[in-house]
Amino acid sequence: MATSKPKSLTIRSYQVGFGDCFLLTFHYTGQNKDRHVLVDFGSTGQPRGAGENLMLRVAQDIKQQCNGKLHAVVATHRHKDHISGFATNKKGTASGDVIASCKPDVVLQPWTEHPKARVDATQAPGAMTSNKAFVAALGNMHAISGAVLLEAQRRKSMLGATLFRELTFLGDDNLSNASAVENLMRMGKKNYYLNFGSKSGLERVLPGVKTTVLGPPTLKQSSEIKIQRSRDEDEFWMFQALANQFVLKPEARVFRRAKTYSAQGAPPFTRWFLKRMRSIRGEQLLGIVRALDKVMNNTSLILLFEVNGKKLLFPGDAQIENWSYALSKPAIRRLLSRVNVYKVGHHGSRNATPKTLWAGFKNRSTKKTDKKRLKALMSTMSGKHGKATSSTEVPRKTLVKALNSESELFNTQDLKGKKNISLVCDIKF
């Protein structure tokens, strides 16, 4: 048996490019008493020079670090940049197979991933419970992403390089990742699907570690702070999915019998407008995938680990809509004010470290010698997502400036070369 509390913790931030992968090793005294928790394992883009088979090499390193045994796996939400590494192949040689071979005792995911919440996404939302309707909407978002990716490929020449890159990035990140999802369902002895306030499932796995689930709220909880999800929203995603799929049908045309102009036969006086409309279509697609990306981010698990008064916050990609419920509670705000280690939300994007949260961190300090100074872990890759001209670049420069100034920042972008695949942060309790 492990002693009642861990004495220290090692956090490895892995180089996965644009994605998240953190291995938390809680050190207990005595023999073989380390406990390993893997938080996310996914990527949507890898930096040059990181070498081939990066995800497989990361998986093998994780296996080595944990001596072939993971105690828990946390998949904060279903975005590719958080779970793609869990994907398997038929030969059983993929990165996800390596992780599965570490036989985690528990797998933690948000409530939206519960198998019983799954439904046929084409059902009318009105005929379902609100939870199921929401999960169905998430399913529709995957379908939309797939369709948008296909349409973007078709229109590549019309879209322009910047728009095409952003469309394919977001479309790809929001695909369904079926293999990874299946693996996450199977690999653990027990699966937990969590929401704000629920037991974490880590109580027996991590003795002496208090784990508080701060998000995502259930729909009922959200409604308590007047964030009422309406059926109209779920319907919007259903119809949007149908619309996007309709376009992909061969020779899709609404009015088959109506007379049309040939591609070259458009009257000259319509051409300026037709050109504008083609451009608008690209912008519309981007608007849709941006919106669904946000909804998906807000299903993220938010976990707070506590040992001996030290607090570690892992919020996945949660944005303000997810955070709002937790931050509405004064006791939670007090709890969060003492955070010692903060995993920067959503790779440092502008809207996943709520300013209220950041301002509340009392351990922020500009003094590098300050022993209590906040530690921040950021896994990111510049130039992949957003653009500085619209203040949407990831990581957001104003946030990075604050992180550098007021915390000790562990940034995976500082990892260079093929061999350096993780940053190590040690915490003593």
Next chain:
Amino acid sequence: MTVPPLRTRKLTIIAQDPSVKIKGKILRTQVEIPAEELQPGPWGYRVHTVDYDSSTSTLYQPLKYPSLKDGVDGDPFKGASDAKLLSDPNFHAQNTYAIVMRILARFEFALGRRVSWRFDSHQIKVAPHAFADANAFYSDRDQALMFGYFPGRKGMVYCSLSHDIVAHETTHALLDGLRERYTDPSSPEQAAFHEGFADIVALLSVFSLTGIVETLIDLNAPRRNASQIARKLLTIEELRRSMLLGLAKEMGQELPAIRGNVLRRSVELVPARDYIKQREFEEPHRRGEILVAAVMNAFLSVWVKRLKALGQIAPGALDRGRVIEEGAAVADYLLTMVIRALDYAPPVNLEFCDFLSAILTSDREINPNDSKYKFRETLRQSFASYGIRPRSEGTPGDPGIWLGPEGQLSNERIHFESLQRDPDEVFRFIWDNRGPLKFYENAYSRVLSVRPCLRIGPDGFALRETVAEYMQILELQAGELRKDKKLRIAVPEEMPDDQEIRLTGGGALIFDEYGKLKFHIENRLDDGERQSQRLEYLWGYGYYRNPASFRNFASLHRQRATSLTSFSREDW
């Protein structure tokens, strides 16, 4: 002998949307719009319909309309079957063209003059099947109204066949032409006004059709009687259930997916004075619902008042036709009131309290006697029940109206003729009178428009006015503003000293038929209190970090459908 040219023509439209039926048949109506010889499209002097589907790269061929000469009935879809209306893209094109023209004509009637689009073209483009997307929007950059379509449960759903959606988007375009600065980032209420106003015009436009009123009024009736209707069904609560909630329910089941069911949400917003102070209602769409609720409640109240004057035709029953006519007439009059008020609203930094004073004043000018149906009193009460009080105190007899200018104004060096159309002449008037007008001199100033108008009052007499609007801009840095003791504008604490800030102000000048200034309706650039609130809001919601996100109807409408906002106080 020649036949005088027709002034108006009638075209068939779907009264609300294909889901509103009567005796199993889609409820349609013929609307009267300005007559013109149409090019295929329809392509007229203000609207050019181009039926291009950008999702499938399909350009549909337009219908050729017969000439109106020699008294030809130019409505090719009169009496067409439901199947024809749904399956013929040329009807969809006609439906959008006719509704856009009807709303345009409604604006021109109310304002007593031509109304221009904001962009440099006389003709707005209309795309009735723009893309496969649950969205519809106005885009000034593209000089167009775009209407999407998507597969619904019972077949394709077309935004271009929904009266309220077409009217809503047209109103955005017209409002943008009339008040180009209302899309500027300002207060939550200015952001909310575009959406709220477009909803109000759309709903009143639908309710001004007798066919719709007739269909809805029976919703609560256990048994339909062709000639009479029970008085007990004509209380405010019963009409709210049948007319407002009824329409919300009857509207295409899939249509709320376009931008949420604003009508239902507004009707369910029970009067409370503290909404405008709540954080939830800082979000522009939620705040816009307050405006819609206040006007729609007033609509029901005035209607019920008018019904009290009707005699019973049987014990406990009123004449059905009169009840319907009264409802449509109230909607029509209210529609005129809210449109006319635009001329009396300040051209920048609008808030609901300004708009209320504008409605009260513009109506009083043309209809001094409000004692019969008390439109103004009812609107004042309804707005007050949502915590909105008129900006101006008004007079004891007419609370809330704008007051005339103070001080001795001079027209001595002004040419009356030029004053009716020339921005330079209007600016000369302002400059010559900058003392009594208390004009803020230390800013860039520009007259945006000068518009002579001729409005006809209910008594048949004409009211001639010239409406001019000017705006002022002052650009300076936050640090300079902090030191400025005269402006007294509070700068958000976290705003860096080198942050560039643009302060705006401006006013509307209403001249009477002799060139005398009747009203100077302004939101001053040096109004420290309101400018401080505005800066606080814009800083808090990230305008200075990402200005582009504050002005885009396509994304605004999608946010409304998905309840996602694109800007937040919490962003970096």
